[in-house]
Amino acid sequence: MTAIFYILAGIMLAAACYVAVSRDIARAVFCFFGVLFAMAGLYIFALADFVAVTQILVYAGGVVVLMIFALMLTDKQLLENIRRGESSGPRLFRARALPSILLALAVFAVLLQVITAVDWGNMAWRHEAVAAGNRITGHENMVENVGVNLMTRYLLPFEVISVFLLAALIGAAYLARGRTNN
Amino acid sequence: MSHFLIVGAALFSIGLYTVFSRKNAILVLIGIEFMLNAAILNLVAFGRYDRIDNEGQVFAIFAIVLAAATVAVALAIIINVYKQYKTIDPDKIKDMKY
């Protein structure tokens, strides 16, 4: 089981790195798809099956398709490289990318430091949760529980999100509406 | 537990790098999505210790929905910008300095 976790995490990080350095935008977007799918796998390892399904439906199904559309509308040359079978390999080191690399590495180092400094065995709320039997073991039906929670405990954020979705819908429709010539 | 967090931190940093180094608004957007996904992974990992209230998982679902809707608006904006400038490189879009 742990082996699969590391394989998924490895695939995900490798694909993410490819997106970050690839010169070919179309391939980068397809790798982004891979990242999202592998992430869904990791969510399952965290025993969040409903989140994983949502991830695949909303992100991998919706967002990636939207992005490919946007790319095709803004970049006419997009698929040319793939059709010609050219492999424009990633350029790994560019001088002007150096500050970004250093910044990203610094942030990673700090986060790693934080994570390793935490005494996981000694966190109060985790102890309480384990003692109260509040830990997800993977044998219970979480989807039902999440659904009930969404409609009871989290009803207010759930409803407020509908306001958000309406605003996003109107905004996107307004901006993307065809031009009337003056 | 800490394995999830390390993977999340790595993805967050890669996202950060993507945002700063890419010259295409859509790829910058993908970098931002990496950062959001890293955060969602953390939420889900911590959510394992909340079987009854599912705080982490529900927040993760909210975050996914919000991020997806934001992307829709973002792409509308990007296409509008492309129509005006014929490029979506945020650095080249410098009309402001009169």
Place this chain on the structure above:
Amino acid sequence: MTSLIIVSVLAVAVLYLGLFKYKTALLPVSVTGLLAAAAMAAMDWDLEKMYFSEMMLFDNYAVAFSILLILTTLLIFGLSRNYFEKISNNVAEYYALMLFALAGGVVMVSFHNLAMLFIGIEILSISLYVLAGIRRKDPASNEASLKYFLMGAFATGFLLFGTALIYGATGSFNLAAIASSGAFESALFRAGVLLMMVGLSFKVSVAPFHTWTPDVYEGSPGLIAMFMATVVKTAGFAAFLRLFLMAFAEASAFWAITVAILCILTLFAGNITAVFQDRFKRLLAWSSVSHAGYLLLAILAVGFSASSAVLVYTIAYSLASVAAFGIMILVSRARGNDHLDSFNGLARTNPFLAFTLTLAVCSLAGIPLTAGFFGKFYVFKVALAQGYTWLVVLAVINAMIGIYYYFKVIIAMYMKENANAVAIQLNPGFRLVLSIVVFLIFLFGIFPGLIANIL
């Protein structure tokens, strides 16, 4: 809570009015709805109601800031008659999106759970991404929209990651539970606080995360820039303070020094750059960055005196900004651009406008007898009470730099002549709103007790 429902329903109602082409009804309906929302918010005074398993808490803090946001939006709507019609035929969308943004703002000032904070910020932001780009044929507006979006979404990434870490450290998103978790020493918690601080700093344009501000303000339509400078900044700071007051107050020893550094950076970045601006809109944008610095001073002094100081400051700042941006819109419409030279001779052609603008910039600069003076006064007072004398000294130096660049526009209006300047026509909406603003700036400048003791 009722006010939040009214604002959201009002936005939908406005959309329906637009659908059935009742364009003339849009403004009256919005104004009535907003007045009702403000009244309903006032009814919640002193009730301290929790809603839906502690998702929101309508305490006096939330009520006061909700009313401030609603009334500021009302003033902006008062100026918007015939403004949006010039941009496009679909006016209903502007009103609806501004009302949605307002709903997000109300959520931001009354959250009691990090989930609501996140959703509130997102509602506010997404409406503004669209509003900034609402002039679809204007390249500058499109650019502002793209920049604002990229920066805003980037900040959301930090905010969400920080939220996740705080959840990991404390096991809850509830502000009270976070405050009582006792996990303040853990590295996870500290990293979470810092990341959330970065995310919020982007949203309220605190240096060094402020670089988007001038371009976005300049590219957006004037009224939207006014909305960003007033409603968005007020909501952002109210949320910032509420989060740090209710959840992270115990850990203040840890984050106070970071906030102090951000404060100094913001003050100097905003004020020094503003000195070199020769366009009024950019000057206002940079000055709005510097005002974020003064507000950070109050956040350092966690406690109820801090919320009261922030309330007074945001009231004064919102009033003055409405007047300054409103006159900027009038002048740039009448004279083609918002260059400082365009203000030459305004005192001769439009004495009322010149007087109002003078009052507004005096209030922004913090001259006595205006509301802005007491805004700065209370902020400095709470910072001094916490022992940040050196910071207050630096802030006073910055206030002096501020006086220098604000007076440039007064000099242009009163001392310089413009031979071919013609009087600018005012519509009744502008006249009414500007008169109200002048009255209130004087009222709060002379009787600050009216607003200083609310919280």
